[in-house]
Amino acid sequence: MKGTKGEAGSKNKTPDTAKQKKIMDPVWKTATALRGHVETHKYKDIFFTLEFYWYISKKINSIAVGLGEDYVVQWENPQKKAVLLKCFSAIGYYVLPEDLFSVVLKKAEDISFTTEDLENIFLRIISSAFDNKIRDMLTTIFRVDLQDLENEVLCNVIKAVNETCSVESGDFIGKQYMQLLNLFESGTGKKSGEFYTPHCLCVLICNIVSLFFDRIQSLSDPCLGSGSMLLEITSHMPVEQLYGCDTNATSHRLALLNTLIHGLDYRKVNYKIGDTLLDNGREIYQVQVTNPPFSLEWNPQKTEKYPIPAPKSRADYAFVQHVVYHMGELAVILLPSGVLYRKGKEAQIRKWLLNRKLVHTVIMLPKNLFMNTAIEVCCLVLKPNSEYVQMIDTSNLYNKQKNRNIMKIQHIDEILKRMQKRITDGAYSDDISQVIKSDEISDGFLFWKAVSQSSKEEEIDIKGLLNQKKILKSQIEKYDYIIEKELKKIGKHNTSW
Numbered sequence: 001m002k003g004t005k006g007e008a009g010s011k012n013k014t015p016d017t018a019k020q021k022k023i024m025d026p027v028w029k030t031a032t033a034l035r036g037h038v039e040t041h042k043y044k045d046i047f048f049t050l051e052f053y054w055y056i057s058k059k060i061n062s063i064a065v066g067l068g069e070d071y072v073v074q075w076e077n078p079q080k081k082a083v084l085l086k087c088f089s090a091i092g093y094y095v096l097p098e099d100l101f102s103v104v105l106k107k108a109e110d111i112s113f114t115t116e117d118l119e120n121i122f123l124r125i126i127s128s129a130f131d132n133k134i135r136d137m138l139t140t141i142f143r144v145d146l147q148d149l150e151n152e153v154l155c156n157v158i159k160a161v162n163e164t165c166s167v168e169s170g171d172f173i174g175k176q177y178m179q180l181l182n183l184f185e186s187g188t189g190k191k192s193g194e195f196y197t198p199h200c201l202c203v204l205i206c207n208i209v210s211l212f213f214d215r216i217q218s219l220s221d222p223c224l225g226s227g228s229m230l231l232e233i234t235s236h237m238p239v240e241q242l243y244g245c246d247t248n249a250t251s252h253r254l255a256l257l258n259t260l261i262h263g264l265d266y267r268k269v270n271y272k273i274g275d276t277l278l279d280n281g282r283e284i285y286q287v288q289v290t291n292p293p294f295s296l297e298w299n300p301q302k303t304e305k306y307p308i309p310a311p312k313s314r315a316d317y318a319f320v321q322h323v324v325y326h327m328g329e330l331a332v333i334l335l336p337s338g339v340l341y342r343k344g345k346e347a348q349i350r351k352w353l354l355n356r357k358l359v360h361t362v363i364m365l366p367k368n369l370f371m372n373t374a375i376e377v378c379c380l381v382l383k384p385n386s387e388y389v390q391m392i393d394t395s396n397l398y399n400k401q402k403n404r405n406i407m408k409i410q411h412i413d414e415i416l417k418r419m420q421k422r423i424t425d426g427a428y429s430d431d432i433s434q435v436i437k438s439d440e441i442s443d444g445f446l447f448w449k450a451v452s453q454s455s456k457e458e459e460i461d462i463k464g465l466l467n468q469k470k471i472l473k474s475q476i477e478k479y480d481y482i483i484e485k486e487l488k489k490i491g492k493h494n495t496s497w
Contacts, residue, residue, distance in 0.1 A: 057101035092134035108155035220285035227255035292319035340447035350444035366398035
């Protein structure tokens, strides 16, 4: 059912820092020990697959114990086993009593568990599937390379996973994934090509969708990643069917794993591996949300889907046109802010969107929200029959958190409050928001900064800078002395300083 809500307000609370640290400590400890010994993608695959195994073991055991007796006792009784299997059919699979994570953990503590043992358990879980759909999903999730992994290393990871999973904290998969990417990329200096949408932006997008819907028939993310945006929305409203696509096999596995860990009915999940830009499907999705890779190179071709092809060096608007091609009632897209003002083909595409009355809201977001880029990002809200465009400048609404910025609940509420005001009152403007008729934006320029906003200046640590200067001066004097000493040995003097 579609409809506007009452008073806007975000629903998510800021994660507890102490609890988050408790979750991440064993992850970092194990990952640091493995760095240099295990390839990045291999460790992530093993770690998250084991977390999934921990989760489904707990779920299966909880179902069994909920019937009033120990799992093993019920499994050995034919009549009670039949009842158990009927209960397990609701989630589509089961784990044998002797294959539960708790049993494996005891073996890992004694270093008496092998990679072959784990592979056999995974095969038995796959074989337990009640239909082909869940069997295919489990096969994808458990397709993990354990070759050459030392048994002792595996046992250590099993213990770390148990320590991590014992602390419950919402989307811990997503948070750990981001930390692991950061850890390994900082160590190798290589880009893995995997991206993570900050949780605060998932919360923002969920709440924007909630302004227009309280239930969704079809929800799609054409650049699926770990599936975090879809999970955020499904945690706040009923969704009949979920769709997603990603070119990255690791991301696809993680999305399936993440979805099942969060208890979604597998019958509703329709995720695939593929190139979104080359997809020729014509499905219409009621709601689309996505965070496509920024400024990706692509092969532009004029088609029905891409009437004005985006530049070869920047596929940002190719993803936007893909969304429009599958447009139902609403789309929310995260993009680099350059899409709002760049000239050439992109200016033509903006005019095309405005002429079709698709641009509902443009939100300028703070810079440095993402782990892998410090650029400013915008949120583009598309909705058919949008006669007016609302522009909201939230570039100064953030808190600094270590090396990144983060939008807190109060910042998100500022956006929702203004969007709700526009929905209920029509044309609405204030200090950081303005509403303009689509027809009046003749140049297609959608970039807007609130003139009353004074830019947020970085705090400068004068004392710290002076101390740094003192240290650097001391180091320069030390090296000057060493250089002069060495030059004297070879009969030369440096007169350049």
